[in-house]
Amino acid sequence: MRNFRFFSFALGLLLSANVVFADGRLVVYPAPEGALLNDDYTVKVRVPGESWQTLPVYLIKVDRVAGAGHNVTDASMAFFDVEGKVEVTVTYNRGKVDSARIRPLSYGITPATDGQTVTFVLEGPRNLSVEVNGDIFGNLHLFANPLLSDIPDRNNPDVIYFGPGIHTFEQGKFQVPSGKTVYVDGSAVLRGRLLIHNVRDVKVIGRGMVEHTVKMGIEIANSSNVLVDGLFTTQCATGGSDSVTIRNVKSISYYGWGDGMNVFASNNVLFDRVFCRNSDDCTTVYATRKGFVGGARNITMQHSTLWADVAHPIFIGIHGNTENPEVIENLHYVDIDILDHQEAQIDYQGCLSINAGDNNLIRNVKFEDIRIEDFRQGQLVNLRIFYNPKYCTAPGMGIENVLFKNISYTGKNAELSIIAGYNEERKIKNIVFENLVINGTTIHDRMEGKPAWYKTADMAGFFVGEHVAGITFVTTDDRD
Missing domain, CATH: 2.60.350.10 (Dextranase, N-terminal)
Structure with a gap:
């Protein structure tokens, strides 16, 4: 090489x-x-x-x-x-x-x-x-x-420096070693994948790009203490890893199964100021999946923009280990703009979607300060415990303690949102909508104009099905 x-x-x-x-x-x-x-x-x-x-x-x-x-x-x-x-x-x-x-x-x-x-x-x-x-x-x-700060010295032996120009790799990929900082200049184009596999203490930074011709452009697997900052790529997935920060990364994909920023069986992952426009889910959190084993904890996405040309902007929970049930918990999505969502299949709709499968328990999730623009086709919210034999081997165990705070939608294309459990042992519990605003109207349990016999969810265009306990629509004043 x-x-x-x-x-x-x-x-x-x-x-x-x-x-x-x-x-x-x-x-x-x-x-x-x-x-x-x-x-x-x-x-x-x-x-x-x-x-x-x-x-x-x-x-x-x-x-x-x-x-x-x-x-x-x-x-x-x-x-x-x-x-x-x-x-x-x-x-x-x-x-x-x-x-x-x-x-x-x-x-x-x-x-x-x-x-x-x-x-x-x-x-x-x-x-x-x-x-x-x-x-x-x-x-x-x-x-x-x-502006970039702390640009590394290219003569440092711990720095791998991709300067201006087109770079190609043997077998179409470059493996980043442990303890290295990879700098990709803003005039550099990489025609090959960047693999961060089985390493620790790695930084991949700069302003250059993994060219759009490269599918699955950046992949983090079984690694720890990783930073990816500032690059353009098609996809940036994280599996089996801990302590990962993905900052100011732009992911745009155009091919089938082109998820943007997946998380598989990983903990302590931060997405900060990312932009995702993808030909499948923009960002996901799963438990066991694609050879990565375990639950997922402490995942945050903040100050970011999501655009799903297909499927979900945010999707949580469908994959796990049915034989050894796992937990997905402590997820936080804050200060996010959702620009589009188009999905004709009802099973795969939802800008903010939690679908529990494979005996997963999903709990302690916050969606906060999220602005949803008028999308082409889909639902605002989809919370379900279900058995989807195409992707699951069992229904999920439960969805608990989910907060939707300061969520706004302006538009006319949202279809009926769905919130539904599976049975009395596999329920959805403790769901709070605080300051949900749809086309300028705040939806809450005391809102004017709501007939007493209506569910508040009816005013939002949400279907609340069986096996759902403790769902409330409030304002901040109510919680104070």
Whole structure:
């Protein structure tokens, strides 16, 4: 295998980026020769009052599902690093801009349009979708990263340095050794998988990418004390591992079974400021699965954006060990924007979905400060204990102590949400909806206009079935 520490490094970090210092700071990375680019958009950024910098716009792929088929569509991606305010112009090279929107909508970014150009201002790092003329498939994914700090010394023997250029690996994969820091420059493109297998004390950081042509781009397996920070990839799965942080990673997949950020039988996993647009579930937590054995505990996803072109944005609990029942517990999803959800199969719907199978007990789950935009097809919530013979060998044991706090949905496409247990021994217990807001209306047990004979769930468009105990809809004032 080649010595990757010095492969294609060119002239070093300072020549790999244009750096501007002013009221804020801006770093732009040139594309390496041979990179796959898309000319649908021309993107420029600048610190106010300084010179415009042109970003390379990379070709990526997304999944445009029609019926039961995956239809791969070309899309665009660009990125830069920033601290402070920056101005952005996006020119749509395919025609006139009749309308434009910037998502997540919660950021409140209102663009100006003029002919073929969209202009807007960012106050700092954001992961965005720029959508022209209502096109969510040929859109521009624009990632404004925070500035890098503590860039490692490429001459350090514990550093593996991928400098500017295209990098290929023997057998299409690179195994990261224990105790190493892998740095992927913002002008580096990896045409092979990064495997973090059976190691400890590993960092994979930078601003470069695992190219969209590489399925299952980053995989963490049977490892501990791992950090992955700042890269673009197709998928980033974690199995059989402990103490893992995945920060500011962007996952976009377009092929069948293209889950974004799975967790299998792992503990103490943090996802922070990630962006997932996937051709299957965006993020999952399972117990025993794919050769990884055990329950799952202490999983947090925060300050993130999820976009499910197929299946669930958040999915918990279907897989486990029927013969030796396991526990999935202490999960926290906080400050999340859900941009889309499309799933025609009723069994696999739900933006916020807990489906207990394989004798799993799932408990102590919090969904907090989650903003759900109008998706194409699916449900807001799906909580079920069920036996799905396609994926399970037994129903789940139970779902207990789930808090939905400050959940909002604005739209018209949500179908009937489902909350249902299995039998009196396999129940759903203690479910609290606090400040659930649907199209501006707060749903709670004392709300005005609710007929006394209605369930509060009826006002939310939720079906609450048998074997469900202790479900309440409250406001924060009620809990105080």
